Structure formats: structure tokens, C-alpha cells
Amino acid sequence: MIGNKVGVMSYKVVFHIDWDDDQTLRMGLANMINLLNDGDSSGSEIHMVANGHAVRLFRKEFAEGNMHQIEELNSKGVRFCLCNNSMNKFNYKKQDMLDACEIVPAGVAELCKLQASGCAYIKP
Amino acid sequence: MIGNKVGVMSYKVVFHIDWDDDQTLRMGLANMINLLNDGDSSGSEIHMVANGHAVRLFRKEFAEGNMHQIEELNSKGVRFCLCNNSMNKFNYKKQDMLDACEIVPAGVAELCKLQASGCAYIKP
Amino acid sequence: MIGNKVGVMSYKVVFHIDWDDDQTLRMGLANMINLLNDGDSSGSEIHMVANGHAVRLFRKEFAEGNMHQIEELNSKGVRFCLCNNSMNKFNYKKQDMLDACEIVPAGVAELCKLQASGCAYIKP
Numbered sequence: 286m287i288g289n290k291v292g293v294m295s296y297k298v299v300f301h302i303d304w305d306d307d308q309t310l311r312m313g314l315a316n317m318i319n320l321l322n323d324g325d326s327s328g329s330e331i332h333m334v335a336n337g338h339a340v341r342l343f344r345k346e347f348a349e350g351n352m353h354q355i356e357e358l359n360s361k362g363v364r365f366c367l368c369n370n371s372m373n374k375f376n377y378k379k380q381d382m383l384d385a386c387e388i389v390p391a392g393v394a395e396l397c398k399l400q401a402s403g404c405a406y407i408k409p
Numbered sequence: 410m411i412g413n414k415v416g417v418m419s420y421k422v423v424f425h426i427d428w429d430d431d432q433t434l435r436m437g438l439a440n441m442i443n444l445l446n447d448g449d450s451s452g453s454e455i456h457m458v459a460n461g462h463a464v465r466l467f468r469k470e471f472a473e474g475n476m477h478q479i480e481e482l483n484s485k486g487v488r489f490c491l492c493n494n495s496m497n498k499f500n501y502k503k504q505d506m507l508d509a510c511e512i513v514p515a516g517v518a519e520l521c522k523l524q525a526s527g528c529a530y531i532k533p
Numbered sequence: 534m535i536g537n538k539v540g541v542m543s544y545k546v547v548f549h550i551d552w553d554d555d556q557t558l559r560m561g562l563a564n565m566i567n568l569l570n571d572g573d574s575s576g577s578e579i580h581m582v583a584n585g586h587a588v589r590l591f592r593k594e595f596a597e598g599n600m601h602q603i604e605e606l607n608s609k610g611v612r613f614c615l616c617n618n619s620m621n622k623f624n625y626k627k628q629d630m631l632d633a634c635e636i637v638p639a640g641v642a643e644l645c646k647l648q649a650s651g652c653a654y655i656k657p
Contacts, residue, residue: 294522296521298521301655303657315461316461319515319516320515323517390571393546393568393655394542394568394571396546397544401545403525406524406530407521407530408532418642422644436551436585440584440640443618444645529644529648529654531641533551
């Protein structure tokens, strides 16, 4: 699904999701696939930050339908960052979540840092 | 509806819509009218990027209620960019869409480029 | 609820809300508390801009459930900016709104200015 076309553009961008809505996650995943197809994936820096109720979407038990795409995007360099504050609030453990995810201390802090480092922000 | 007041500020901004929700489009159009009224419209750079299901809102057959505002904003320099990836997915043709719109290859890529060029991002 | 931990990071960020949805406001307030707990609150610059229907959330008569958090955040330096265009549209007066709020001429213009001055954008 993700092409190998090498374009001339590279992109720095963070996608943000914060509600437990599978449609929104799918929109974001499709967006990232389009970006990788459009641009120079080797030079791009693509992140997704999930906080609030959205962390639930990455639990192994609920994520099955999106797991393949998430793993494929992760293998192409896309980071999937889950907010530890939200994980604690819902009492989720790292082992409950898809292996392609990493845990960051605070999702909103990560969003600030990434934008300060030059990433565009996209809210699907 | 759009005043001719010449202010001291000019704005660089991209509005992003991605769901087929007329209320959200109207919010965005009202936002852009406010910006043009508030600032120096001749020096401002205002874009709207529609991707995903939101492209449907710009089909001639559905857009009637907003057509006048979209055309007026476009005549003041506002760009309305529709994502070609989304157009292809829903099998929409350029001639189905409002004439004030332009087609861009990938909506998310456009959002990244515009932010990298200094545009603020607003998601109504 | 807001700790006094002094971290090494400071954040420049604007949170944007535009719908009359208490859940979204609560998400934004929790986000800001997390940021203040995570970072160096004395060096951070945190704003919330409410426009459109979201200004209603800050009316004294409806805001009771969130008033304490809003006041506490405001006492830590967080700005709560209400769009005057939206206030006029709904015929709201300054005295109807929480004292912790300030009125800005145009919410979207404020969002543009803050991002142009280096603030990250977060839409809860």
C-alpha cells in the first residue's frame, strides 16, 4: 500500500489524535500513506501523537484492524507516540499496546517539542 | 459581507477540513471572513485545504448554499485546495467541483508545505 | 492539581476550541495541566483561544464545573482569550463571562499571531 516512489519533497509533520474514534485514526493512517507516497520517504519525518482517549485505539485487543498498516508505517520510519499521562489515567500497560508504539511522558509536550523543531501539525 | 477596511496586520494561514460536515465548512468560511475584515486583505495569504470526505462539500450539486461565499472569498485571494487523492478515491471529476477550487496532488502534503512556508494552521 | 515541579522545558503553545462541547474544553484543560506539570511553568507561555460556539463555555452560568480549574490555570499564567466577533454574534457581554477570560478582537487573528510568534497549535 505504501509505494517506493522517490519524490523530491520530504516532510516534517506530526499528526495528533485524542479521541477514541477509529474513523479518525484511519483518516490519519491514510494521510500518512499519502504523504509517504507523495514525498521522499527516506528524508521525511512523520509522527503520530495519541493522547487522551485515543490511546485506547492502540491496545492490542482493539487495534487488530489497523495493526498491519501501523506496523508497515512504523517500518517506514513513522513514529507512533502514546502519552504516558493518558496511559496511567486509564491504567494501561506498555505490554497491552501495539509493539510499534513508543511511550512518551506527555503527549502535549511532545506535540510542542515537535512543532518547535519544525514539524507541521495536522489534526485528522 | 467582506469589508474593505485596511488594517495593519496581514495573515498567513491555512484552514484544514477533512470531514463531510457543512457546519464545519461554514465555521471555516466565517473565520476567513473575520480574518479578511480584521487584517490587511491585500497582504494576507489565506488558504483552505480540503481532503478526505470534505472534498464532497465542494461538489457543485451540494455546495449551493456556500457557493456565493466561496466565490467571494476566492475573488479576494483565498485559495480553496482540493486533494486529488481524495477526489480519485471518490471518483470525483474537476468539472463536478466549484470553479473557485483548485486541485492539489495531496492535501496533507499541501498542509505541510504551507506550514513550512510560514502559514499558521487552523482546524475549524 | 497543578504541581510545582520545576522542569527543564518551557512551552509556547496555543490551544484552540471552537465548538460548544464541554468534553473538549475539559480535554484542553487537562492538557494544559499536564504541560504545566511537565515543564517549567515559569518559562512557559500557554494560551487558549475560544471562538465560535465555544465562547458559550465561558459564560458564568454554564462554566461552573470548570471555573475552579480555569481560575487556577489563569493564576499560573495561562491566558483564556474569547473572540469578540463571536461574543457579538451571540450578544454576550464581558460581565457574563468568567473573570479569568480576556476578550480579543478576533479569535482566528489571535491564533495566527500566536503561531507567527512561535507558539505550537493544539486542537483538542
